[in-house]
Every structure is written in C-alpha cells, then in structure tokens.
Amino acid sequence: MTAETRTEFDACAYVDAIAAKAEQAARVLASADTAQKNAALTRAAKALRDNAARLVEANGLDVDAAKAAGRTDAFIDRLTLDGDRVEAMATALEQIAGLPDPIGRILHETDRPNGLKIQRVATPIGVIGMIYESRPNVGADAGALCLKSGNAVILRGGSESLNSTRIIIECMREGLAEAGLPEAAISLIDTPDRAAVGALLSCTEHVDLVIPRGGKSLVARVRDEAKVPTLLHLDGNCHFYVHEAADLDKAATVLTNAKLRRTGVCGATESLVVDRKVAGDFLPKALDSLGACEVRGEADAVKIDGRIKPAAANDFDTEYLDAILSVKVVDGIDEALDFIAAHSSSHTESILTEDAEAAERFLTEVDSAVVMHNASTQFSDGGEFGMGAEIGIATGKMHARGPVGLEQLTSFKYRVRGSGQTRP
Amino acid sequence: MTAETRTEFDACAYVDAIAAKAEQAARVLASADTAQKNAALTRAAKALRDNAARLVEANGLDVDAAKAAGRTDAFIDRLTLDGDRVEAMATALEQIAGLPDPIGRILHETDRPNGLKIQRVATPIGVIGMIYESRPNVGADAGALCLKSGNAVILRGGSESLNSTRIIIECMREGLAEAGLPEAAISLIDTPDRAAVGALLSCTEHVDLVIPRGGKSLVARVRDEAKVPTLLHLDGNCHFYVHEAADLDKAATVLTNAKLRRTGVCGATESLVVDRKVAGDFLPKALDSLGACEVRGEADAVKIDGRIKPAAANDFDTEYLDAILSVKVVDGIDEALDFIAAHSSSHTESILTEDAEAAERFLTEVDSAVVMHNASTQFSDGGEFGMGAEIGIATGKMHARGPVGLEQLTSFKYRVRGSGQTRP
Numbered sequence: 001m002t003a004e005t006r007t008e009f010d011a012c013a014y015v016d017a018i019a020a021k022a023e024q025a026a027r028v029l030a031s032a033d034t035a036q037k038n039a040a041l042t043r044a045a046k047a048l049r050d051n052a053a054r055l056v057e058a059n060g061l062d063v064d065a066a067k068a069a070g071r072t073d074a075f076i077d078r079l080t081l082d083g084d085r086v087e088a089m090a091t092a093l094e095q096i097a098g099l100p101d102p103i104g105r106i107l108h109e110t111d112r113p114n115g116l117k118i119q120r121v122a123t124p125i126g127v128i129g130m131i132y133e134s135r136p137n138v139g140a141d142a143g144a145l146c147l148k149s150g151n152a153v154i155l156r157g158g159s160e161s162l163n164s165t166r167i168i169i170e171c172m173r174e175g176l177a178e179a180g181l182p183e184a185a186i187s188l189i190d191t192p193d194r195a196a197v198g199a200l201l202s203c204t205e206h207v208d209l210v211i212p213r214g215g216k217s218l219v220a221r222v223r224d225e226a227k228v229p230t231l232l233h234l235d236g237n238c239h240f241y242v243h244e245a246a247d248l249d250k251a252a253t254v255l256t257n258a259k260l261r262r263t264g265v266c267g268a269t270e271s272l273v274v275d276r277k278v279a280g281d282f283l284p285k286a287l288d289s290l291g292a293c294e295v296r297g298e299a300d301a302v303k304i305d306g307r308i309k310p311a312a313a314n315d316f317d318t319e320y321l322d323a324i325l326s327v328k329v330v331d332g333i334d335e336a337l338d339f340i341a342a343h344s345s346s347h348t349e350s351i352l353t354e355d356a357e358a359a360e361r362f363l364t365e366v367d368s369a370v371v372m373h374n375a376s377t378q379f380s381d382g383g384e385f386g387m388g389a390e391i392g393i394a395t396g397k398m399h400a401r402g403p404v405g406l407e408q409l410t411s412f413k414y415r416v417r418g419s420g421q422t423r424p
Numbered sequence: 425m426t427a428e429t430r431t432e433f434d435a436c437a438y439v440d441a442i443a444a445k446a447e448q449a450a451r452v453l454a455s456a457d458t459a460q461k462n463a464a465l466t467r468a469a470k471a472l473r474d475n476a477a478r479l480v481e482a483n484g485l486d487v488d489a490a491k492a493a494g495r496t497d498a499f500i501d502r503l504t505l506d507g508d509r510v511e512a513m514a515t516a517l518e519q520i521a522g523l524p525d526p527i528g529r530i531l532h533e534t535d536r537p538n539g540l541k542i543q544r545v546a547t548p549i550g551v552i553g554m555i556y557e558s559r560p561n562v563g564a565d566a567g568a569l570c571l572k573s574g575n576a577v578i579l580r581g582g583s584e585s586l587n588s589t590r591i592i593i594e595c596m597r598e599g600l601a602e603a604g605l606p607e608a609a610i611s612l613i614d615t616p617d618r619a620a621v622g623a624l625l626s627c628t629e630h631v632d633l634v635i636p637r638g639g640k641s642l643v644a645r646v647r648d649e650a651k652v653p654t655l656l657h658l659d660g661n662c663h664f665y666v667h668e669a670a671d672l673d674k675a676a677t678v679l680t681n682a683k684l685r686r687t688g689v690c691g692a693t694e695s696l697v698v699d700r701k702v703a704g705d706f707l708p709k710a711l712d713s714l715g716a717c718e719v720r721g722e723a724d725a726v727k728i729d730g731r732i733k734p735a736a737a738n739d740f741d742t743e744y745l746d747a748i749l750s751v752k753v754v755d756g757i758d759e760a761l762d763f764i765a766a767h768s769s770s771h772t773e774s775i776l777t778e779d780a781e782a783a784e785r786f787l788t789e790v791d792s793a794v795v796m797h798n799a800s801t802q803f804s805d806g807g808e809f810g811m812g813a814e815i816g817i818a819t820g821k822m823h824a825r826g827p828v829g830l831e832q833l834t835s836f837k838y839r840v841r842g843s844g845q846t847r848p
Contacts, residue, residue, distance in 0.1 A: 027765065031788050110810050116799060118809055123791070125821045208821045229653065229822045250844040257846035341451065363839045364455050367547070375540060375842030384847065385542055385838070386534050397549045397632045397835040398653045399823040411821040414809070415787045418799030420674040422681035423808065 011195035012202070018154060018187050019206035022127045025184035026152035030124050034101040036179050041097035041144055044175025045090040048140070051171055052086040058163040059136065066134075066160050079134045079161055089140045089168070092389070093175075096144040099388040102406040103150045117417040122410040124150030126208035129200045130391070131156045131222060133214035136164040142211075143172045143186045145391045149409035152185045154207070156200060158214075159192030166190065201226040211404070213392050216319075231404055233369075233395040235319045235345035236266030238377045241336050241362065243353035244275040248282050250374070251352040252289040258350065258376040260293060264321050266393055267348050267370075267380035271316060272327040273336050279329045280304055290325065297327035304329075316343045333358055337365050344368055346395045348380040369395050369402035435619035436626070442578060442611050443630035446551045449608035450576035454548050458525040460603050465521035465568055468599025469514040472564070475595055476510040482587040483560065490558075490584050503558045503585055513564045513592070516813070517599075520568040523812040526830040527574045541841040546834040548574030550632035553624045554815070555580045555646060557638035560588040566635075567596045567610045569815045573833035576609045578631070580624060582638075583616030590614065625650040635828070637816050640743075655828055657793075657819040659743045659769035660690030662801045665760050665786065667777035668699040672706050674798070675776040676713040682774065682800040684717060688745050690817055691772050691794075691804035695740060696751040697760050703753045704728055714749065721751035728753075740767045757782055761789050768792055770819045772804040793819050793826035 029037075048055070059081040066079055108120040128151045132138040139155045146153035157165040165188065173183040189196050201210060201222060210230050212222040219234050240258050242251045258269035272295075274282055283305045287295060295301075296311040308327065315326040316339075330336045340349055350372035351362040359373040370380045380402070382390025387405030394400050400408035453461075472479070483505040490503055532544040552575045556562040563579045570577035581589040589612060597607040613620050625634060625646060634654050636646040643658050664682050666675045682693035696719075698706055707729045711719060719725075720735040732751065739750040740763075754760045764773055774796035775786040783797040794804045804826070806814025811829030818824050824832035 027789075027791070030791065112808070112810060116803060116808075126791070229820070247844070254844055254846055261847055359841075363841075365451075367451070367454065367550070368837065370838045370840060372840040373842060375840050375845045376847050378847040379540060379840060379842075379845065384536070384540075386536060396653070401836060402838050412825060413792065414794045414826050416794060416796040416799050416803060417783075417787075418797060418803075420671070420678055421799045421803065422678055423685055423800050423802040 009191070009193055009195070011191075011193055011199040014191065015189065015196055015199035015203055016206070018189065019127060019200075019203050021184040022152040022154055022187050023206045025182035026124065026126050028182050029147070029150050029152060029185050030103075032150065032181055036181060037101070037148055037150070038097040040147060040175040040179035040181050041093045042175070043178040044144070044172045045093040047171035047174040048086060048090040048093070048168070051167060052083055055086055055164065055167045056081055056083065058167050061163045062161050071160070075134055079136070079164075081136060081164060085137065089137045092137070092141055093144045096148050096389055099148065099406060101148065102410050107412055114421050115419060116421055119415045120412050121415055122407075123413050125409060125411045127152045127154065127206055128409070129154045129156065129203075129207050129210040129228070131197060131200070131210060131212045131214070131218065133158040133218060134161055136161045136168055138213055139165050139168050140172065141389065142213075142391050143169070145389060145406060145409060147176075147185060149406050151409060152187070154187045154189060154200065156189040156197060162190070162192060197221070198225060201228060204228050211392050229399070231392060231394040231396065231400055231408075233266060233345070233347055233393045236268065236347040236393075237271065237317065237319045237343060237345040238267060238269050238347055238380075239271045239273055239340050239344055239349040240269040240377060241273040241340070241349065241351045242275065242278065242282055243333060243336075243351055243355060243358050244277040245355035245358060246278065246282075246352040247354055248278060248285055251282065252285045254350075254352060254374070254376050255286055256289045258378055259290065259325050260323060261376070261378045263323050265378065267378050268321065269350075269377045270319050270326065271343065272325055273339055274327065274329055275333075275336070276300075276329050276331050283308070283327070293323045293325055295325050295327055298329070300329045301327045319345070333361065337362070340366055347393065348372065348377045350375055350377050369393070433615070433617055433619070435615075435617055435623040438615065439613065439620055439623035439627055440630070442613065443551060443624075443627050445608040446576040446578055446611050447630045449606035450548065450550050452606050453571070453574050453576060453609050454527075456574065456605055460605060461525070461572055461574070462521040464571060464599040464603035464605050465517045466599070467602040468568070468596045469517040471595035471598040472510060472514040472517070472592070475591060476507055479510055479588065479591045480505055480507065482591050485587045486585050495584070499558055503560070503588075505560060505588060509561065513561045516561070516565055517568045520572050520813055523572065523830060525572065526834050531836055538845050539843060540845055543839045544836050545839055546831075547837050549833060549835045551576045551578065551630055552833070553578045553580065553627075553631050553634040553652070555621060555624070555634060555636045555638070555642065557582040557642060558585055560585045560592055562637055563589050563592050564596065565813065566637075566815050567593070569813060569830060569833060571600075571609060573830050575833060576611070578611045578613060578624065580613040580621060586614070586616060621645070622649060625652060628652050635816050653823070655816060655818040655820065655824055655832075657690060657769070657771055657817045660692065660771040660817075661695065661741065661743045661767060661769040662691060662693050662771055662804075663695045663697055663764050663768055663773040664693040664801060665764070665773065665775045666696065666698040666702065666706055667757060667760075667775055667779060667782050668701040669779035669782060670702065670706075670776040671778055672702060672709055675706065676709045678774075678776060678798070678800050679710055680713045682802055683714060683749050684747060685800070685802045687747050689802065691802050692745065693774075693801045694743050694750065695767065696749055697763055698751065698753055699757075699760070700724075700753050700755050707732070707751070717747045717749055719749050719751055722753070724753045725751050743769070757785065761786070764790055771817065772796065772801045774799055774801050793817070
C-alpha cells in the first residue's frame with residue numbers, strides 16, 4: 001500500500017466490494033435482452049423527471065458549496081442543474097434506448113472444411129469504471145451507454161457533485177429494478193476520498209476497463225496509475241494543414257470554424273501548418289477571418305503578418321482550449337508530415353487541399369485517430385460520426401480509437417458449433 | 425528506478441534507443457505496400473535457407489550451453505534447430521507472405537447528411553514488443569506477422585537462444601533491406617540482462633503493445649509489470665461440460681481428443697464437468713476411453729468409478745498441461761455455468777449436448793474467448809480458425825480475444841473526406 005491509501009478508511013476493500021457486486025451484475029446484464037435494457041433506460045428517464053425537483057434541490061447544495069469554495073464561474077456552470085438540464089438528461093436516456101443494441105452482432109462468420117461453424121460475436125466488456133469531474137449529467141450518459149452495451153458500470157463523479165450524483169444514480173437504479181435487472185449494474189463510489197480512485201484503477205480482479213473524462217491532470221493520473229486497461233485521450237493538439245494546392249478562401253473559412261466554433265472542445269484546432277508557397281497569401285486572409293483570435297508563430301510567420309505574435313518553444317505542444325492558435329510555416333508536405341508526427345497528440349488532423357494525391361498521402365501517413373480532408377476538425381465527435389452518443393474519445397492504438405460509442409464498448413467471443421469434431 | 429534496474433548497464437537507455445528507431449521504422453512500414461512487405465518476407469526466407477548451416481552451427485552453441493546448464497530434455501528439444509526446422513521456418517515466412525494484407529481494409533463506411541464521407545480503415549498498431557522463451561522460431565514467426573501487418577517489432581527471445589536468434593534476425597533484416605524497408609522494423613534486444621524486459625514493459629513513449637509467449641512465470645511478470653498494453657493469456661484452464669442430453673459415446677470420444685491429443689497446449693481440456701444424471705453412465709465410459717490419463721474428483725465422482733483419485737482443493741484451478749484431468753459432478757446447467765464462471769481462465773470451454781437450447785445458453789452465458797458446442801477444445805487455434813497463423817492467444821476483454829492473427833495485430837483510424845464542411 002502506498003502512503004496515499006494507508007488511511008483509516010480502507011478504500012481498497014470498499015471499492016473491491018462494490019466491484020465484486022458489479023461483476024455479478026455484469027453476468028446477468030450480459031444476457032439481458034434488448035427490450036429489458038431499453039425498459040430500464042426509459043424507466044430511469046421517468047424517474048429522473050419524477051425526481052427533478054429533488055435533484056435540482058440537491059444540486060443546489062453542491063453549487064452552494066462550490067461557490068463557497070471559490071470555484072470559477074465555468075466550473076459552477078458545468079456543475080449546475082436546472083429543470084431544462086434534467087429534462088435533457090432524461091431525453092438522452094430515451095435516445096440511447098432508441099439506438100441499436102451492439103450486443104450479439106455477428107462480426108465475422110466462417111464455415112471450416114471440417115464442418116465447424118465459427119462466429120465472432122459482440123459481447124459486453126464486463127465491468128467499466130467511469131471517472132469524471134464536475135458535470136453530473138456524465139453519470140447518466142455513461143450509465144446509459146454502459147447499460148445498453150450490457151456492461152456494469154462503477155461511477156466515480158467529482159466529489160463536488162456528490163449530492164447531485166447520488167440522486168441521478170438512484171433514478172438509474174430505479175429503472176434497473178423496474179426492468180428486473182440488478183441494481184448493482186450501475187454503482188456509485190460514494191466517497192470523496194481520492195484513494196478510492198487509486199483502488200478502482202488497481203482493481204484488476206473485477207474491473208475490465210476504466211474511462212476517465214475530465215481535465216488533463218485527472219486523465220494523466222489515470223494513465224499513469226491504472227493497472228486495468230483504459231480508453232482515454234490526454235490532449236487534443238489538433239493540426240490544420242493548408243497545403244500549397246488549397247483553395248485559400250475555403251481554407252480560411254474552415255480554419256475559423258475548426259479553431260473558434262467552440263474553443264474548449266478536444267477536436268478544436270490548436271495549430272495551423274501552412275506551406276511557405278501560399279503562406280504570404282493565406283496568413284493575412286486567415287487572420288482577417290479569425291478576428292480577435294491570438295495567433296503565435298515563428299519569425300517567418302511574424303514577418304508575413306505583423307498581427308502574429310512570437311511563439312515560445314512550447315507553443316507547438318500546447319492544447320490551448322482557448323482563442324489562441326500556433327502557426328508553423330513549412331516547406332511542403334514532407335516537412336508538414338514530420339512536424340505533425342512530432343507534435344500531434346494523435347487526436348484529429350485535417351489537410352486543406354484541392355490536390356487529391358496530397359490528400360490521400362496525408363490520410364494514409366498521418367497516424368491519428370481521425371484524419372480529415374477539407375473538413376473542420378470540430379467534426380471529430382461521436383454524434384457527427386453517426387454513433388448516436390459517445391462516452392469519450394480515445395487516442396491510444398488498442399481496442400478503440402476516436403469517438404467511443406456503443407460499438408466500442410463491446411468485446412467479442414468466438415462461438416464454435418460442431419457435431420462431435422475431434423482435432424487430428 | 426527499482427533495485428533490479430539499478431545496474432551498471434543502463435537497460436532503460438538501451439531499450440529506449442532501440443524503440444525510438446523502431447518507431448521511426450514503423451512510420452515507414454505503415455505506408456509500405458503489400459508487394460514490398462511480401463518481398464521482404466520471401467527474401468528473408470531465402471536468407472534463412474542460405475544461412476541454414478551457420479544457423480544450425482550457432483544453435484549448437486546454445487544447445488551445448490543449455491545441456492551444460494542441466495536443462496530438461498523438453499527444453500533442449502524446443503531450443504534445437506536442424507535443417508528441417510530451419511526449412512519449416514523459411515516456409516512459414518512464405519506462407520505469411522501469401523496471406524491477405526490486413527492493412528487498409530475498410531472496416532466501416534458511412535456517408536453523412538452533410539456530405540462527409542467517413543471510413544474506418546485498418547492501420548498498423550505501431551511498435552510491438554515480443555517477449556518469448558526458448559523456441560527460436562517464434563522470433564521468425566512473430567517478426568513475419570508483425571511485418572505483414574505493418575508493425576515494427578522488438579524481439580526479446582530467451583537468453584538461452586541468443587546465438588540462434590541473432591542469426592534469424594540478421595536474415596529477417598536482410599529481407600527488409602533487400603525490399604527497401606528499414607532494418608529497424610525488426611529489432612533485437614541483444615542482451616541477456618533481465619532488466620531489459622522491465623525497460624521494454626515500461627517504454628510507453630515508443631512501444632504500443634507487448635505480447636509475451638512462454639511459461640506462466642514469464643506471462644505473469646508481463647501482466648504485473650507492464651505499463652504498455654498487452655495481449656496475453658496466463659492460463660488455459662479449459663472446461664469440457666457433458667450435459668444431461670449429451671450423446672455419451674460422442675462425448676467420450678471428443679473428451680479424449682480434447683484432453684489427450686496434445687496435453688501441453690493451452691487449448692487442452694483440464695477439467696470435466698458432468699451432469700449428475702448422466703455421470704454414472706458417462707464417467708466409466710470416459711475413463712475407459714482416457715486410458716492412462718489420471719482423473720481426480722470429489723467423493724461423489726470417486727464413488728462412481730474407483731479409478732478416480734480424490735481431488736485436492738486446488739485441482740479445479742490447475743492447468744495441468746499433462747495427462748491429468750479434474751472432474752466435477754454438477755446438478756444441471758445452472759451449477760455448471762456457476763462452476764465454470766468461478767474456475768475458468770476465460771480461454772476455451774465446450775458443451776457436449778444434443779439439446780439445442782442448452783447449447784445456445786452455454787454459448788451465450790459462458791464468458792470465454794472461445795465457446796464451443798460438440799467440439800474438442802483443442803480446435804482453439806488461429807490455424808484451425810482459418811487465420812493462417814497466430815502470434816498468441818488472448819484472454820483479456822480489450823482489443824482481441826482468442827487467437828491473435830494478422831487482423832488482430834491492427835488498429836484503425838477514421839478517414840473523413842469533405843469539400844469544405846464547417847460544423848454548425
């Protein structure tokens with residue numbers, strides 16, 4: 001045990017007991033049929049609506065405590081629930097009930113010469129730990145996505161939203177119970193003790209996957225400490241490459257959307273890479289379009305447009321999540337690809353060009369979860385990809401990359417049907 | 425640094441330098457075309473044949489040292505190469521060249537209402553670490569599978585086979601060089617220092633995946649120490665369930681194959697579960713068929729057939745890898761499913777029954793990589809599944825389960841093609 005977990009409160013035993021029950025519930029959920037899972041979701045939506053007033057009242061306690069603790073306005077806004085937000089949460093559960101069931105899909109099928117029929121079939125993963133921060137609705141969304149994909153989930157929300165989260169989980173469990181499913185399928189780590197997070201990350205016996213959702217320090221902690229598998233992204237340092245054969249007006253319009261539509265999302269462009277041949281024409285056009293957005297570049301960029309401020313060494317590795325853009329001038333696509341390989345966080349990169357060959361090269365050679373041609377990086381989102389909903393975005397190479405939706409919350413197994421075959 | 429890595433030799437720096445070069449090579453390999461990869465494989469096969477005498481000679485040094493160290497006959501056999509075994513290695517490379525290229529497959533495609541065309545495309549994983557023990561041919565097989573799937577590989581064979589492995593890798597790299605591909609795509613950790621294994625398992629900056637292949641202590645070390653993702657199986661404690669509606673003659677024949685065809689493979693049956701209703705008829709039949717195989721059971725089984733020896737508490741959790749079988753008598757399919765859930769290592773389980781409903785329930789509810797109906801567990805193998813070749817078997821839930829072949833050595837990315845779309 002580390003010093004952190006050597007407390008009076010035994011976080012390991014506490015989390016282990018919850019996780020063992022979740023594992024039992026996962027066994028039941030794995031063979032629950034679609035109608036039963038959907039009934040749990042629609043009943044949970046009803047319970048949220050029925051308990052809206054209680055939930056908003058409990059949320060008031062969280063908000064008051066956060067204000068007293070001097071939290072930022074942005075934090076308070078993410079934390080706050082009102083009638084409309086509760087209704088949106090309930091509607092989201094109903095939408096997830098309406099999505100196709102990802103379990104039982106036949107992913108591959110083969111008949112062998114010896115008569116064995118082999119199917120690869122989608123199955124639940126098992127028990128998923130979800131660690132998130134202030135936004136209470138993440139608990140409802142994540143609970144619903146895990147339930148629909150046949151997984152038990154253990155939720156660990158931010159300690160600042162615990163009063164709100166308790167009631168949300170109560171409603172979700174009411175839905176489970178009314179549908180005849182085990183309540184432990186959606187469980188809450190009901191303690192603000194941070195050692196509980198460490199215990200969840202180490203619980204390889206009962207937990208199959210942990211997904212963190214929140215700020216960089218939370219995600220970094222999960223990445224560094226987890227003994228269980230994880231799906232996560234630390235950074236969204238997304239690049240927007242204006243190739244020499246780009247339509248520059250189109251590029252300026254798309255760049256402005258990619259950078260400024262919402263600056264706080266992980267698919268927002270943080271770095272502009274532009275070919276030297278067109279930089280003189282493009283940069284002034286881009287700066288006109290970007291308006292008040294601050295642009296930082298090296299000397300060659302500053303020389304082209306005086307509105308560009310000198311970049312520091314770490315600018316090209318910074319996810320601003322703000323109205324700031326770094327710019328790098330390159331001598332053609334080879335240097336662009338090398339620059340992106342060196343600085344990308346493997347989230348999303350886009351090339352703007354009318355040259356089909358350059359576009360294909362970029363789409364092939366850039367090793368990111370999402371690579372785009374002539375499109376805004378802000379499209380990097382499960383909803384925009386037609387997944388219906390997402391629980392997060394992954395930038396690792398294993399299991400799932402990009403938006404993590406229902407299909408990505410599944411594993412698979414092989415079903416082999418024979419008639420008494422023996423292996424020679 | 426742990427005590428283990430605090431040696432004169434800086435294992436971390438050594439492995440890091442190899443892995444950084446492998447990562448560069450992986451970038452090149454990711455866009456190599458199929459013909460180029462196949463050329464590297466067939467040239468490597470030729471190099472192996474051309475160097476067969478040198479390889480057998482170097483292998484002699486390894487074998488002599490292993491004999492002097494008092495290694496078992498089985499170990500010496502796994503280590504030994506002769507002309508036939510070198511030829512088999514070369515042929516395996518040519519067979520892998522003949523398999524379909526798993527890279528670039530379109531896994532999913534969708535056209536969005538806004539005109540964006542989104543494809544999910546198979547890509548290499550990147551850099552794969554392969555840790556194995558005495559059998560030198562694993563280096564050639566794993567190198568070839570990684571190369572064909574566009575991945576760079578870092579091989580760490582058993583220190584006892586280092587003289588052999590050096591020449592095998594030399595031949596593989598000759599193939600790469602002749603095909604115009606970077607030699608660092610197949611790299612060797614050329615030191616017997618065990619700290620190098622720890623360094624590889626911690627090298628999250630450059631290594632995307634580690635696959636161990638060998639005995640339980642090696643695999644357990646990888647599972648416990650790895651900071652990078654892994655694909656592995658620790659145990660193959662496979663169950664063979666004879667349901668009350670089984671054809672008992674068929675069941676005895678299939679069981680004998682499942683247990684005894686080869687006892688040392690991970691898909692061999694280790695535990696027989698039999699319904700009480702048929703145990704009296706089945707067990708004597710099974711024991712007749714199993715011949716000299718030792719069978720261990722609880723008192724109720726011993727009572728049915730005196731050839732059954734009393735089982736100890738840990739028998740039901742033991743992967744014998746030998747001509748020994750544990751037997752558990754159960755009161756129907758519910759108890760069988762609970763027993764398997766409690767003792768299975770999630771590798772392979774088979775039900776023998778003529779009752780289709782019971783079979784479907786077993787195939788649905790047993791949560792193992794491979795579940796079978798009326799078939800020998802020894803079919804749990806990439807070759808038997810039509811994959812052409814396998815690098816290992818995985819029993820985790822993430823990324824790949826069951827045999828790990830070329831397709832399982834891939835990741836994916838999303839390619840989004842637009843015409844200047846911005847997100848509203």
